[in-house]
Amino acid sequence: MGGFLLRKAGAALVVVFLSSVLVFAGVRALPGDPAIALAGENHDPAVLAAVRQEYGLDQPLPVQYVKWIWRALHGNLGLDNRQLPVAHTIVTRIPISLELALLSVLVGMVIGITAGVIAAVRRGKPSDHAATTLALVGLSVPHFWLGLLAIILFAVDLHWLPSGGYVSFGSHPIGNLEHMVMPALVLGTGLSAVLMRQMRSSMLTSLGADYVRTARAKGLSEWSVVGKHAFRNSLITVTTVVGLQLGQLISGVVITEVIFVIPGFGRLTIDSITARDYTLIQGVVLVTATGYVLVNLLVDVVYSLLNPRIRVS
Amino acid sequence: MTGSLRRGTTIALALAVLCALAVAAAAGARGTASASQLREGGTLTIGLAEEPDALDPTLARTFVGRMVFLSMCEKLYDLDSHLNIVPQLAAALPTVSKDKLTYTIKLRTGVKFNDGTALNAAAVQESIQRHLTLKGSVRASEISPIKSVTTSGANTVVLHLSAPYSPLVSQLADRAGMVMSPKALAAEGANFAQNPVCVGPFMFKDRVAGDHITLVKSPYYYDKSKVHLASIVYKIMTDPSSRTQALRAGDIQVEDRIQATDVPTLQKDSKVSLIKSVTIGYQGLTLNVGNKNGVLKGYGPTGTAISKSKQIRQAFEDALDRTTINKVVFGGLNQPDCFPIAQSSSWYAATTKGIPCNLHADVAAAKKLIQASGLPTPVTVHLLLGGTDPVNARLGQVIQAMEKQVGINVVISATDFTTSLNDATNGQFDTYAVGWSGRVDPDGNIYGFSATPGTLNYSGYSNSRLDYILNGARKSLTTKARDTLYHAAMQVIADDVPLIYLYHPVDYFGVSKSVTGVQAYGDGLIRAAFAAYSK
Numbered sequence: 001m002g003g004f005l006l007r008k009a010g011a012a013l014v015v016v017f018l019s020s021v022l023v024f025a026g027v028r029a030l031p032g033d034p035a036i037a038l039a040g041e042n043h044d045p046a047v048l049a050a051v052r053q054e055y056g057l058d059q060p061l062p063v064q065y066v067k068w069i070w071r072a073l074h075g076n077l078g079l080d081n082r083q084l085p086v087a088h089t090i091v092t093r094i095p096i097s098l099e100l101a102l103l104s105v106l107v108g109m110v111i112g113i114t115a116g117v118i119a120a121v122r123r124g125k126p127s128d129h130a131a132t133t134l135a136l137v138g139l140s141v142p143h144f145w146l147g148l149l150a151i152i153l154f155a156v157d158l159h160w161l162p163s164g165g166y167v168s169f170g171s172h173p174i175g176n177l178e179h180m181v182m183p184a185l186v187l188g189t190g191l192s193a194v195l196m197r198q199m200r201s202s203m204l205t206s207l208g209a210d211y212v213r214t215a216r217a218k219g220l221s222e223w224s225v226v227g228k229h230a231f232r233n234s235l236i237t238v239t240t241v242v243g244l245q246l247g248q249l250i251s252g253v254v255i256t257e258v259i260f261v262i263p264g265f266g267r268l269t270i271d272s273i274t275a276r277d278y279t280l281i282q283g284v285v286l287v288t289a290t291g292y293v294l295v296n297l298l299v300d301v302v303y304s305l306l307n308p309r310i311r312v313s
Numbered sequence: 314m315t316g317s318l319r320r321g322t323t324i325a326l327a328l329a330v331l332c333a334l335a336v337a338a339a340a341g342a343r344g345t346a347s348a349s350q351l352r353e354g355g356t357l358t359i360g361l362a363e364e365p366d367a368l369d370p371t372l373a374r375t376f377v378g379r380m381v382f383l384s385m386c387e388k389l390y391d392l393d394s395h396l397n398i399v400p401q402l403a404a405a406l407p408t409v410s411k412d413k414l415t416y417t418i419k420l421r422t423g424v425k426f427n428d429g430t431a432l433n434a435a436a437v438q439e440s441i442q443r444h445l446t447l448k449g450s451v452r453a454s455e456i457s458p459i460k461s462v463t464t465s466g467a468n469t470v471v472l473h474l475s476a477p478y479s480p481l482v483s484q485l486a487d488r489a490g491m492v493m494s495p496k497a498l499a500a501e502g503a504n505f506a507q508n509p510v511c512v513g514p515f516m517f518k519d520r521v522a523g524d525h526i527t528l529v530k531s532p533y534y535y536d537k538s539k540v541h542l543a544s545i546v547y548k549i550m551t552d553p554s555s556r557t558q559a560l561r562a563g564d565i566q567v568e569d570r571i572q573a574t575d576v577p578t579l580q581k582d583s584k585v586s587l588i589k590s591v592t593i594g595y596q597g598l599t600l601n602v603g604n605k606n607g608v609l610k611g612y613g614p615t616g617t618a619i620s621k622s623k624q625i626r627q628a629f630e631d632a633l634d635r636t637t638i639n640k641v642v643f644g645g646l647n648q649p650d651c652f653p654i655a656q657s658s659s660w661y662a663a664t665t666k667g668i669p670c671n672l673h674a675d676v677a678a679a680k681k682l683i684q685a686s687g688l689p690t691p692v693t694v695h696l697l698l699g700g701t702d703p704v705n706a707r708l709g710q711v712i713q714a715m716e717k718q719v720g721i722n723v724v725i726s727a728t729d730f731t732t733s734l735n736d737a738t739n740g741q742f743d744t745y746a747v748g749w750s751g752r753v754d755p756d757g758n759i760y761g762f763s764a765t766p767g768t769l770n771y772s773g774y775s776n777s778r779l780d781y782i783l784n785g786a787r788k789s790l791t792t793k794a795r796d797t798l799y800h801a802a803m804q805v806i807a808d809d810v811p812l813i814y815l816y817h818p819v820d821y822f823g824v825s826k827s828v829t830g831v832q833a834y835g836d837g838l839i840r841a842a843f844a845a846y847s848k
């Protein structure tokens with residue numbers, strides 16, 4: 001297990017390093033002079049020179065990279081356009097997005113897994129058709145559209161929930177849930193559809209497997225057969241899918257945060273790109289890449305715990 | 314007879330109502346409740362379309378940042394609803410020496426910063442010197458003619474200029490005229506933006522990057538009886554649909570710049586009223602006349618038809634139907650015009666008088682001009698669009714269709730705004746659809762774009778006569794002299810066509826009917842410092 005973890009961690013470090021080079025080069029490869037973007041409407045040569053100097057854009061690229069990565073390794077990702085520290089901004093935004101993502105995964109898993117199990121157990125019956133149809137709708141409806149519909153219904157017409165914004169759990173737990181319930185449901189819908197289809201398919205495979213037939217032959221109750229044998233094995237595939245859906249979830253978080261005006265990491269990403277805030281873009285993408293690598297590492301570890309043959313091979 | 318009298322009375326009444334409406338619209342104000350109908354306290358939440366950058370008057374670059382500053386950082390001079398410059402922290406307009414090189418500014422007395430320290434001449438001197446010298450200052454170029462700043466007594470500041478510069482006072486009515494607390498500057502240094510302290514009806518409380526900025530009522534403000542709200546929250550809401558829904562749901566009370574497609578929805582909403590504001594900015598086309606190597610890198614013919622032939626440029630303009638563009642692309646919401654100065658400006662009438670402005674296309678005239686140019690048709694002209702959104706695409710397509718009628722083949726190239734600015738700066742375009750947020754002083758809307766040393770002269774236009782006129786206008790102080798000079802400048806631009814002005818944008822702001830006193834002038838900024846909730 002130790003060797004397996006070391007190999008995976010080493011590979012992850014290499015990926016993070018390459019990501020940092022790509023992030024840095026990618027931002028520099030964007031068309032347009034960053035100084036012009038940063039200077040706003042004032043293109044006086046003196047202002048442009050001052051901006052270049054302030055952001056170190058007048059230095060050779062390798063020097064800029066080394067300075068940036070050295071500072072980044074010490075937790076300093078520089079100052080953004082607002083003269084605010086990038087690292088602090090990112091650190092304050094991540095928990096918000098994590099909360100949204102966790103709640104969405106929770107919503108997705110509860111709805112998706114339950115619907116998937118019911119659809120598999122009741123294969124070919126109306127509840128199966130209903131769950132499959134709903135899953136198709138859930139997959140097809142874009143988040144932004146569903147979000148806007150939800151806002152119009154629950155905030156504008158019914159006044160049940162706020163249209164957007166964020167209140168931290170620590171300062172106002174009820175307010176926090178009021179603000180998060182709509183975004184989590186909207187974001188969780190897409191995931192629940194994917195999980196439902198995956199769970200249904202896995203459960204059907206499991207329910208048709210020899211060990212399930214053996215369990216039934218042993219006279220175990222249907223609840224025990226489905227819950228203890230088929231369900232547990234089907235979860236391996238669903239765990240993988242949740243990991244693979246991370247990319248989708250991140251993009252969903254971005255859109256959902258914009259629609260619901262949640263000051264999370266996703267919205268920070270969009271805003272940094274829109275504002276051409278190069279320091280912020282670099283910080284955000286580096287943290288995203290690192291996070292992605294770490295989650296994949298975590299999925300590998302969980303996968304190996306669920307199926308010991310993987311770490312042996 | 315009686316009938317005609319009655320009709321006359323009705324018409325007079327209708328005219329009176331229309332005049333009253335026009336006055337209200339000109340002021341761009343929402344609500345006129347009397348003081349007894351106002352509720353003290355409450356938080357006003359304003360949904361901003363973009364996020365302000367550094368809340369440091371010396372470093373700030375964004376348009377939207379100016380909205381926040383309006384509530385917390387007062388200036389030496391301000392604008393009234395007619396965009397006239399009026400004293401704010403200064404006691405009166407400056408006294409200018411005969412040689413136009415010395416401006417003496419007397420300050421209001423009894424004014425305190427929001428940290429309780431007193432505003433005095435030394436504080437103003439320190440702020441202006443910081444604007445001029447701080448590394449990365451965006452203000453330095455705006456007030457560069459200031460050679461030195463001295464004080465005369467506790468409440469008089471004297472600005473010494475290296476050359477006459479009449480737009481100076483208008484610059485001091487913007488961020489260059491904001492005065493920062495010396496105590497806060499000493500404490501915060503380069504981090505002033507993280508805890509800015511100025512003179513204002515509200516003072517900075519906190520900022521959560523990307524989410525909101527909170528200001529609270531100042532206990533030190535010299536006119537605090539006029540301030541009714543307890544706090545103002547500027548919420549960053551970049552998605553226009555979310556902004557509109559938040560206003561309708563009551564989560565925000567003021568919506569910054571409503572997108573055109575949401576205007577009809579909000580017009581039907583009984584809980585919301587709209588403020589319409591014709592801005593002093595403009596949108597138009599910059600024609601590359603001589604920008605071959607880049608802005609300020611020596612201008613000369615680029616070899617394209619647009620650069621070679623004045624007739625082609627004139628034909629290009631004649632083929633454009635400004636009214637149709639406004640109708641088709643912008644749903645008729647903007648104000649078509651042919652000049653860089655908006656009709657809402659007091660400079661407009663005198664500086665544009667007698668200069669033809671055809672809001673409709675003149676296809677026959679355009680064809681004649683193309684024939685006179687001697688160039689074979691179709692003449693190919695590239696159009697650079699600074700945005701890939703549907704509105705920009707529609708603008709490009711409409712222009713393309715209009716020019717096709719006269720024998721000009723427009724090839725559209727759409728890219729993101731920053732890249733387009735880069736291309737424009739480097740002279741890699743024929744025509745470029747771009748606008749300007751506008752300045753109160755005509756110099757701010759003309760000099761930078763059309764004078765040879767102009768830093769935004771993407772056109773690469775260099776005309777010694779125009780330079781002479783514009784420099785003369787900078788040195789002249791009387792309105793009459795400047796009117797005459799800018800009129801002459803407009804004539805040169807209209808004839809040579811380095812730029813084609815299409816329209817002045819009209820901004821719509823949404824305000825909850827529970828709030829009164831929110832205003833928007835022609836500068837496009839929301840003024841909410843003296844707003845209040847109705848009882």
